[in-house]
Amino acid sequence: MRHLVVLAATLMLxxxxxxxxxxAPASFLSPDLRALQDDPSRHPGWLWVDGGEALWREAPRxxxxxxxxxxGPIDGMRGVAARYPAVASDGALLNLEARIERCRTDNQxxxxxxxxxxxxxxLTAAIALRSRGLPVAVETExxxxxxLAAGKRFYETRQGQLNLSCGQCHDENVGRRLRGDVISxxxxxxxxxxxxxxxxxxxxxxxxxxxxxxxRATQLPYGAYDYVALELYLAARARGLxxxxxxxRR
Amino acid sequence: xxxxxxxxxxxxxxxPAAAQVAPFVVTGDAVSAPLDGLAGDAGRGARIVRxxxxxxxxxxxxxxxxxxxxxxxxxxxxxxxxxxxxxxxxRLRLIDPTRINREAVMPAYHRIADLLRVDPRWQGRPxxxxxxxxxxxxxxxxxxx
Numbered sequence: 001m002r003h004l005v006v007l008a009a010t011l012m013l014x015x016x017x018x019x020x021x022x023x024a025p026a027s028f029l030s031p032d033l034r035a036l037q038d039d040p041s042r043h044p045g046w047l048w049v050d051g052g053e054a055l056w057r058e059a060p061r062x063x064x065x066x067x068x069x070x071x072g073p074i075d076g077m078r079g080v081a082a083r084y085p086a087v088a089s090d091g092a093l094l095n096l097e098a099r100i101e102r103c104r105t106d107n108q109x110x111x112x113x114x115x116x117x118x119x120x121x122x123l124t125a126a127i128a129l130r131s132r133g134l135p136v137a138v139e140t141e142x143x144x145x146x147x148l149a150a151g152k153r154f155y156e157t158r159q160g161q162l163n164l165s166c167g168q169c170h171d172e173n174v175g176r177r178l179r180g181d182v183i184s185x186x187x188x189x190x191x192x193x194x195x196x197x198x199x200x201x202x203x204x205x206x207x208x209x210x211x212x213x214x215x216r217a218t219q220l221p222y223g224a225y226d227y228v229a230l231e232l233y234l235a236a237r238a239r240g241l242x243x244x245x246x247x248x249r250r
Numbered sequence: 251x252x253x254x255x256x257x258x259x260x261x262x263x264x265x266p267a268a269a270q271v272a273p274f275v276v277t278g279d280a281v282s283a284p285l286d287g288l289a290g291d292a293g294r295g296a297r298i299v300r301x302x303x304x305x306x307x308x309x310x311x312x313x314x315x316x317x318x319x320x321x322x323x324x325x326x327x328x329x330x331x332x333x334x335x336x337x338x339x340x341r342l343r344l345i346d347p348t349r350i351n352r353e354a355v356m357p358a359y360h361r362i363a364d365l366l367r368v369d370p371r372w373q374g375r376p377x378x379x380x381x382x383x384x385x386x387x388x389x390x391x392x393x394x395x
Contacts, residue, residue, distance in 0.1 A: 161372040162357040163348075163365055172355065173324050179309045180320035217367045 045246030052126025115222035128245035151233030160217030190247020280338030295389025
């Protein structure tokens with residue numbers, strides 16, 4: 001009898017351990033979609049990558065230098081996206097989109113592109129591509145710690161009319177079917193991603209807004225602090241997994 | 251005049267948010283009395299269970315119907331649920347499963363209190379009305395194998 005109890009406890013521990021495992025989003029894709037994600041000649045996201053690379057070289061009308069004018073060729077951005085979101089010198093937590101916008105308004109003295117604009121999506125995708133395959137390596141300590149804690153709180157809080165936390169699906173039910181879809185580990189390593197449901201490239205915050213709507217919770221505005229903090233927590237969960245941006249998502 | 255009065259009465263009836271949730275008494279792990287004393291209709295319940303816009307039960311559960319494809323597997327299969335649970339037990343699990351298990355993944359289908367950041371379009375409204383809860387209970391009670 002005691003053996004049975006020990007066996008049951010061991011089995012439960014085993015289940016907990018596998019539930020806690022964070023899997024790369026690509027591992028949830030069908031072989032066809034994974035092949036598409038890996039093939040720049042067929043991946044529709046490359047339309048945005050090409051546009052972003054052109055924007056990188058283009059000087060703004062303000063007369064200030066282009067991105068390339070200060071940073072050099074875009075290939076020098078290798079590894080940058082893997083470190084975002086990150087805390088800026090003034091203490092603000094910035095994701096890659098916000099970092100680009102800040103550079104554009106402060107340094108280039110040009111009007112912000114606007115969240116989810118084609119231009120910002122393109123530049124973000126072109127820069128993120130330079131981290132493709134590199135392990136996510138966000139800073140979680142020091143000034144980032146309080147933001148990470150805020151993101152974790154948001155992730156673990158039940159919300160919306162359907163009263164669900166992120167973790168109830170993306171930790172406890174990973175790999176199970178929700179209608180025709182398999183529940184993933186819920187990390188954002190492929191964003192901006194070309195999502196088939198959207199028929200276009202979109203940011204992680206667009207995806208998070210869809211999650212909020214799914215549990216019938218208030219959709220936060222693009223760039224809202226809670227979403228950026230959540231983005232940091234998701235990146236911390238994904239630490240060590242390869243950046244997949246621009247990804248293909250269902 | 252009579253029509254205007256009827257419309258006014260209807261508006262008043264719909265106004266208070268609390269009135270959208272029927273009172274109920276929990277005995278053990280069940281709510282034995284039908285909500286608002288309403289009779290459920292199994293045919294309507296079968297449609298509610300399949301409706302992807304409202305209850306969306308099949309996003310997580312399977313039902314024994316070969317015509318249904320792409321059903322979920324987060325919750326237990328509903329085949330034979332009537333052999334495992336009484337209507338009263340089903341009723342409480344639909345109203346608010348966290349009354350039985352605080353960590354339950356299943357949403358509370360007839361509760362408006364203590365929910366966080368609810369989309370304004372759904373604020374003060376339960377997912378299912380008292381009548382819809384009774385209809386779903388009536389349908390589930392037919393799943394005897």
